Amino acid sequence: MDHFQYRNDELFAEDVAVSDIAQKHGTPAYVYSRATLERHWHAFDDAVGEHPHLICYAVKANSNLGVLSVLAKLGSGFDIVSGGELARVVEAGGDPGKVVFSGVAKTSEEIAYALKLGILCFNVESESELYRINDVAGNMGLSAPISLRINPDVDAQTHPYISTGLKANKFGIPWERAVDCYTLAASLPNLTVKGMDCHIGSQLTSIAPFVDALDRLLDLVALLRQHGITLSHLDVGGGLGVTYEKETPPHPREYAAALAKRMGEHQDLTLILEPGRAIAANAGILVTQVEFIKAGDDKHFAIVDAAMNDLLRPALYSAWQNIIPLRPRNDEPQALYDVVGPVCETGDFIGKDRELAIRPGDLLAVRSAGAYGFTMASNYNSRCRPPEIMVDGKQVLLVREREKQKDLWKGEHKVT
Ligand SMILES: Cc1ncc(COP(=O)(O)O)c(C=O)c1O
Numbered sequence: 376m377d378h379f380q381y382r383n384d385e386l387f388a389e390d391v392a393v394s395d396i397a398q399k400h401g402t403p404a405y406v407y408s409r410a411t412l413e414r415h416w417h418a419f420d421d422a423v424g425e426h427p428h429l430i431c432y433a434v435k436a437n438s439n440l441g442v443l444s445v446l447a448k449l450g451s452g453f454d455i456v457s458g459g460e461l462a463r464v465v466e467a468g469g470d471p472g473k474v475v476f477s478g479v480a481k482t483s484e485e486i487a488y489a490l491k492l493g494i495l496c497f498n499v500e501s502e503s504e505l506y507r508i509n510d511v512a513g514n515m516g517l518s519a520p521i522s523l524r525i526n527p528d529v530d531a532q533t534h535p536y537i538s539t540g541l542k543a544n545k546f547g548i549p550w551e552r553a554v555d556c557y558t559l560a561a562s563l564p565n566l567t568v569k570g571m572d573c574h575i576g577s578q579l580t581s582i583a584p585f586v587d588a589l590d591r592l593l594d595l596v597a598l599l600r601q602h603g604i605t606l607s608h609l610d611v612g613g614g615l616g617v618t619y620e621k622e623t624p625p626h627p628r629e630y631a632a633a634l635a636k637r638m639g640e641h642q643d644l645t646l647i648l649e650p651g652r653a654i655a656a657n658a659g660i661l662v663t664q665v666e667f668i669k670a671g672d673d674k675h676f677a678i679v680d681a682a683m684n685d686l687l688r689p690a691l692y693s694a695w696q697n698i699i700p701l702r703p704r705n706d707e708p709q710a711l712y713d714v715v716g717p718v719c720e721t722g723d724f725i726g727k728d729r730e731l732a733i734r735p736g737d738l739l740a741v742r743s744a745g746a747y748g749f750t751m752a753s754n755y756n757s758r759c760r761p762p763e764i765m766v767d768g769k770q771v772l773l774v775r776e777r778e779k780q781k782d783l784w785k786g787e788h789k790v791t
């Protein structure tokens with residue numbers, strides 16, 4: 376259940392008719408629900424129960440300052456992958472002391488910035504990175520808190536582009552190398568070994584791979600203890616999937632409870648979770664208008680004003696996201712449409728073979744667009760990125776203005 380529901384044949388976001396938002400702010404536009412974001416965050420936090428834990432929302436899913444500030448107010452931690460994401464967290468009022476920093480190639484500048492702000496931990500992905508963080512911390516006269524991201528070689532059974540926990544993926548330190556790497560980390564003078572982490576992939580629809588990975592990590596924790604290395608936290612990453620079409624992922628409650636149960640004997644280890652999609656995806660929609668209808672012998676096209684630059688997932692992963700009318704009509708027959716955008720690529724589609732009853736000028740909502748929607752948007756075809764709007768009960772807050780053409784060439788220079 377989310378807060379985008381029909382009332383009297385009109386799609387509402389919380390207590391606001393989405394068509395009113397479209398009229399005021401134009402289309403395409405992203406619309407988020409504060410209540411849904413909060414409910415999803417609490418679902419994770421409550422489910423872990425009494426075990427010491429921290430929910431570190433994965434900023435890459437949706438890094439809008441409005442979204443981050445809502446989560447910061449709940450006391451959320453954050454998983455970041457760049458200095459830019461850290462700056463956003465701080466600007467939104469997030470606590471740097473609850474930030475974990477993932478990513479395979481953090482720059483020295485990013486490391487120094489994070490050390491200055493006093494983040495909770497660097498999730499380190501290679502030996503070379505250990506040396507780099509040790510050097511930067513040494514130059515600053517500080518000790519850097521680190522965890523090692525272990526690649527547990529577990530198949531997440533998801534799209535190959537978003538699977539990260541297999542040997543074949545670029546992420547993390549191989550399980551077999553872990554003890555040597557921890558020994559190295561413990562020997563470096565400017566590092567403090569804090570924890571262990573993993574992240575096996577995104578849009579997972581069953582619990583088993585998460586539990587397999589956690590078990591492998593717990594074995595390693597025990598092995599490290601024999602080598603005199605004790606950890607204070609275990610971070611199992613993010614990756615819980617959502618329902619886009621027919622998937623039936625476990626509820627966050629089931630997922631978090633399964634992990635917390637495994638942690639039962641390890642009260643000394645704080646459990647960290649890094650959910651992104653499961654918090655943000657179904658807290659957002661992309662609203663778009665039908666510009667033209669092109670009827671063909673083989674196919675009908677609904678040409679809409681949103682394109683692959685606004686929502687890349689269908690083009691990049693052949694991802695399926697539901698497309699629904701803001702005001703369903705019964706004065707038009709249903710037909711099968713490819714819903715396509717104005718960008719000059721055949722791959723520019725939002726949905727294929729969709730049964731819709733529509734006319735030009737009608738408004739549609741692309742569902743589950745709150746995660747990896749705006750954050751993956753671009754200016755391809757010199758298109759301005761859409762505005763982002765947050766609904767909070769009856770309130771409509773513009774949390775990012777529509778980009779303006781003249782801002783697109785800011786910083787560029789003509790040659791005379
Ligand atoms: C290290 C890390 N943590 C957390 C996430 C969030 O994943 P998801 O949005 O699938 O929960 C990702 C993205 O897959 C990630 O790479």
Ligand SMILES: N[C@@H](CCCC[NH3+])C(=O)O
Pocket residue numbers: 435537577578688746747751
């Ligand atoms: N961008 C992906 C998720 C990537 C997860 C990042 N590690 C998606 O839209 O499904």
